[in-house]
Amino acid sequence: MNCWKEMHRKEKRPGINELRTYLSANSMDLFEEFAYHLKREYDLSCAPAVYTMNYGWVFRFGRSNLYLIDKIKIIGDSFCIDDICVEDRDSLTAALKLADTLYAEGFGERLKIHSAQKSAAQYERTKSRLEREKKEIESMSSKINKNNFNKYRWSPKISRQKLKTLYENDAKMLQDEELIDDIGFALYARCLQGRDERVLIETGKVRCHNCGKILNYSKGLMECDCGYQYLFRDYMRSFRKNNMPSGSAQHIFNNFIEKWQCAQNYSVKMQIIDELVHEFHINLVTGVKGRFVGINLIEGTKKQIEELIVSLAYSNTYKDSKDNFMHNLKNDRVSK
Numbered sequence: 001m002n003c004w005k006e007m008h009r010k011e012k013r014p015g016i017n018e019l020r021t022y023l024s025a026n027s028m029d030l031f032e033e034f035a036y037h038l039k040r041e042y043d044l045s046c047a048p049a050v051y052t053m054n055y056g057w058v059f060r061f062g063r064s065n066l067y068l069i070d071k072i073k074i075i076g077d078s079f080c081i082d083d084i085c086v087e088d089r090d091s092l093t094a095a096l097k098l099a100d101t102l103y104a105e106g107f108g109e110r111l112k113i114h115s116a117q118k119s120a121a122q123y124e125r126t127k128s129r130l131e132r133e134k135k136e137i138e139s140m141s142s143k144i145n146k147n148n149f150n151k152y153r154w155s156p157k158i159s160r161q162k163l164k165t166l167y168e169n170d171a172k173m174l175q176d177e178e179l180i181d182d183i184g185f186a187l188y189a190r191c192l193q194g195r196d197e198r199v200l201i202e203t204g205k206v207r208c209h210n211c212g213k214i215l216n217y218s219k220g221l222m223e224c225d226c227g228y229q230y231l232f233r234d235y236m237r238s239f240r241k242n243n244m245p246s247g248s249a250q251h252i253f254n255n256f257i258e259k260w261q262c263a264q265n266y267s268v269k270m271q272i273i274d275e276l277v278h279e280f281h282i283n284l285v286t287g288v289k290g291r292f293v294g295i296n297l298i299e300g301t302k303k304q305i306e307e308l309i310v311s312l313a314y315s316n317t318y319k320d321s322k323d324n325f326m327h328n329l330k331n332d333r334v335s336k
């Protein structure tokens with residue numbers, strides 16, 4: 001095997017995909033398990049790799065620029081922490097033990113102090129930002145028409161009750177065509193709006209939520225011919241606050257958009273809705289499974305939605321995928 005350092009020169013930082021290509025499947029599983037442990041136990045994530053003279057690109061795990069492990073070297077087909085090279089269950093256990101010890105012996109405490117300082121600084125920044133923004137709004141107040149200012153229409157999320165009813169009916173072999181279209185088209189509209197408006201935002205544009213006209217970015221008040229008015233930053237904030245589907249799981253939403261358009265019968269529709277609500281966001285750096293994408297699509301708190309998704313009963317048609325899903329979930333939870 002080519003050496004990691006030779007393959008990945010200083011000029012181009014490798015990400016998780018390069019690591020996945022380089023390591024064997026077994027070693028990559030161990031790496032992901034290590035990453036998952038640190039995430040679950042301490043909320044620590046894998047940061048982008050940094051270059052070192054001796055080992056080339058190395059990985060770090062931490063939070064808020066504080067690193068529990070600041071040098072994971074890639075040597076041969078393993079990842080190494082200090083003198084532990086992880087290549088099997090035993091060495092993984094040793095590495096996890098080392099991480100736990102480092103955390104218990106001071107790192108956790110340092111992180112706590114660091115986080116408190118950081119939130120105090122953050123609080124001050126937020127305070128001055130809000131004051132600044134208030135002044136900005138005041139300076140525009142003569143131009144702002146409150147009835148038409150920053151009014152958004154985001155495609156609604158679907159109700160938990162409707163989704164539950166769909167699954168309950170399905171389990172009883174009741175094919176409710178009306179309900180499945182109701183839910184499917186609501187998901188479709190929301191995914192589509194998330195995708196399209198994200199593209200617009202990224203190119204410095206917004207769509208007027210009253211008349212549909214595309215407006216170009218301007219620093220102050222953006223006014224549409226129809227009389228609606230927006231501030232770009234508030235528009236972006238509203239997009240995020242409403243949890244519009246986009247970001248790291250974009251490919252999952254796109255996949256649903258494509259499939260829904262040509263879903264011709266009830267069972268196909270059920271299958272693609274089922275796939276969608278059970279999908280996860282994947283952390284782009286570590287490859288670790290995060291929250292359900294259902295959170296972008298279903299009404300309720302994170303906890304309510306997670307409970308619903310885990311409880312959804314499949315009919316026999318989807319039993320296999322349900323079994324796989326529960327199996328994966330169980331493995332995730334017990335792989336301590």
Ligand SMILES: [Zn+2]
Pocket residue numbers: 208209210211212213224225226227228
């Ligand atoms: Zn308009």
